Amino acid sequence: MVLFLLERLTPLPVDRAWRLLTDWPRHADVVPLTRVTVRTPAPTGEGTVFVARSGVGPLAFDDPMEVTVWQPPEAGAPGKCRLVKRGSFVTGWAEIEVHPYGDGASRTVWREDLRVRWLPGLLDRPLAWTSRRMFGRAMDGLLAADGGRTG
DSSP states (O other): OOOEEEEEESSHHHHHHHHHHGGGGGGHHHSSSSSEOOSSSSOTTOOOEEEEESGGGGEEEEEEEEEEEEEEETTTBOEEEEEEEOOSSSSEEEEEEEEEEEEEEEEEEEEEEETTTTOOOOGGGHHHHHHHHHHHHHHHHHHHSOOOOOO
C-alpha cells in the first residue's frame, strides 16, 4: 500500500482548476500509454464510472474508478472529489481538492491510497516514489493545459 499527498499552487481560478483536474478523458493526455473511457453519461457526479487503460498489448491493465463524492467548488467553498478504484489489479482511492488561494488563485491537493495486488510490500517505496512523480507530472500537465503555471 502506498499513501501520498501532492499539492500545487496555480494562478487559475478555483472553478477552472477544478474543471481541468476532473476532466477524466484529459488525464490520458498527461499519463503516458493511457487512455480514459467514461462509461456513464455526462455530467460527472456521484456514480460516474470511468476506466483508465494503461500499458501496451498484453502488459496493459484496466483501472476502473467510480466517483463517490462530488462537491464542485461554489460560493468560495473548496471543491472535493473522491474516486474509488474498483479494479482487480489496482485498488484504493484518490481525492482531489481545489481550494481558493490568495486573489483568484487556487491550491490543489491530490491524495491517493494506491494498492497493487500481488506486489510485495518490499516494492512499496519504489511504487510510492514512482507514483508521486507520475501523478505530480499529471497534475502539472492538467493545470498547465491552458497556460496556467503551477508551483
